[in-house]
Every structure is written in structure tokens, then in C-alpha cells.
Amino acid sequence: MSELPRSVNLAERLSQFSELWTQKKVADLNDYEVKLAKLKGEFVWHTHDETDELFLVISGRLTIQLRAGDVVLEPGELFVVPRGVEHCPVADEESAILLLEPAGTMNTGDAGGPMTKAAESLST
Amino acid sequence: MSELPRSVNLAERLSQFSELWTQKKVADLNDYEVKLAKLKGEFVWHTHDETDELFLVISGRLTIQLRAGDVVLEPGELFVVPRGVEHCPVADEESAILLLEPAGTMNTGDAGGPMTKAAESLST
Numbered sequence: 381m382s383e384l385p386r387s388v389n390l391a392e393r394l395s396q397f398s399e400l401w402t403q404k405k406v407a408d409l410n411d412y413e414v415k416l417a418k419l420k421g422e423f424v425w426h427t428h429d430e431t432d433e434l435f436l437v438i439s440g441r442l443t444i445q446l447r448a449g450d451v452v453l454e455p456g457e458l459f460v461v462p463r464g465v466e467h468c469p470v471a472d473e474e475s476a477i478l479l480l481e482p483a484g485t486m487n488t489g490d491a492g493g494p495m496t497k498a499a500e501s502l503s504t
Numbered sequence: 505m506s507e508l509p510r511s512v513n514l515a516e517r518l519s520q521f522s523e524l525w526t527q528k529k530v531a532d533l534n535d536y537e538v539k540l541a542k543l544k545g546e547f548v549w550h551t552h553d554e555t556d557e558l559f560l561v562i563s564g565r566l567t568i569q570l571r572a573g574d575v576v577l578e579p580g581e582l583f584v585v586p587r588g589v590e591h592c593p594v595a596d597e598e599s600a601i602l603l604l605e606p607a608g609t610m611n612t613g614d615a616g617g618p619m620t621k622a623a624e625s626l627s628t
Contacts (some may be wrong), residue, residue: 387575389581390581408604409558433505434531434533438580451511458531458538460533462508463534468535480604481533
């Protein structure tokens with residue numbers, strides 16, 4: 381058996397970085413990645429045609445703008461953006477979230493642009 | 505577009521049930537399920553040969569016993585049990601957890617027995 385993964389303390393791992401809009405991988409689940417991110421301000425409207433995307437708010441307050449209306453998430457609340465649904469996260473205050481989606485999912489989906497950034501591993 | 509899913513407030517959803525060792529589905533993510541459960545006492549040793557399994561502790565304290573040693577999780581801590589690794593959850597006090605794994609994963613894995621129970625949908 382290969383070495384076991386370590387447990388992940390979300391607050392501790394969040395204290396290890398400060399960059400905004402950069403996804404930090406903290407665990408693998410099959411071919412999915414558990415990632416943390418800090419957000420402030422507005423992201424870009426984009427769509428993931430190939431996958432749903434799970435957002436769980438850890439601190440702050442995240443609004444996921446959808447063309448059908450806003451979904452506002454407080455700490456302890458999660459939302460799954462279905463594949464193919466255009467969305468744009470915005471956080472008025474700095475917020476911390478957990479993301480879960482297949483490995484290789486790009487943060488800006490179909491939109492590309494200057495905020496496009498691959499997820500980074502957060503070293504332990 | 506089909507109807508959008510609702511956001512999920514974890515505390516609110518946990519208040520909707522009291523049974524122990526019963527997985528309640530609160531969201532779908534592609535072919536994965538996000539489930540909540542309340543635990544107290546010891547489960548059964550079992551293995552999921554076909555999938556990793558994510559545990560995130562929301563309240564209480566969960567020990568995931570592994571043959572290689574115990575992983576103790578406090579609220580805000582997560583652990584991924586790799587596929588093929590035998591494990592047995594135990595909670596000395598009543599604890600609430602979020603689970604994430606592919607739809608159809610049985611709670612007792614290869615072990616079966618009287619605690620085997622399919623996940624149930626938690627109505628909104």
C-alpha cells in the first residue's frame with residue numbers, strides 16, 4: 381500500500397496562503413480534487429460544459445451570480461453549479477471556500493482570459 | 505435548462521434528522537453524492553475497493569480507525585480514505601459529518617451486515 385494521505389485542517393491550510401483567486405489543492409478523491417481558495421471582488425462569467433462544480437463557503441460570504449439570479453452562500457453553506465450553467469462568483473469581503481471538481485478543471489472554464497490559472501498543490 | 509439545485513445549509517439540513525449511521529443525500533455532483541450523517545459509537549470495519557471516500561467533520565469528533573493507525577478528525581478537518589484501505593469510523597460523542605463519494609457506494613463496503621443501508625435523500 382502506498383503512503384496514506386494526511387488529514388486536512390481547513391483553517392490551518394487556509395493560513396498557509398494569501399493570494400486571491402488561486403486554487404490550492406489539499407486532497408485527491410479518485411480523479412477529483414479538493415481545493416481551497418480565497419476570493420475578494422468579482423471573478424469572470426464562465427461555464428464548465430463538462431462538469432458540475434461544488435462550492436462550500438468556509439468564511440466570509442460568496443455570491444454566485446447566475447443568469448437566473450444570485451445564490452448567496454454564508455459559512456457552512458454549499459452549492460453545486462450544474463455543468464453548462466454560466467456563473468460568476470463575487471465576494472464583497474474576503475472569503476474562503478472549498479471547491480470540489482474533477483482534476484484539470486480550469487478556473488475560468490470556457491472564458492479563458494487573464495484570471496485563468498491552474499490549481500496549485502498546497503505543500504504540507 | 506432543468507431547474508437549478510438549491511443551496512444547502514449544512515446545519516439546517518442536519519437539524520432535519522436524528523437517526524445515527526444513516527447517510528442523507530443533500531446534493532449531487534456529477535455522479536457523486538454529497539451526504540450528511542450523524543454518528544455515535546463504532547461502525548464496522550470495511551473496505552471500498554472501487555473508490556476513495558471523503559469524510560469532513562462538521563461537529564463532534566470522529567476517529568477513522570485504519571489498520572495503520574487512527575486518524576482523528578475535529579470539526580473543519582477532512583480525510584480521504586483511499587480505495588482498498590480498510591477502515592472503521594468510531595465516534596465517542598455524537599458527531600456530524602459530510603461524506604463525498606460516487607453514487608451507489610454502500611456504507612459498509614465489502615463487509616455487508618446489519619448496518620448496511622443505502623443513502624436516503626433528505627427532502628427539502
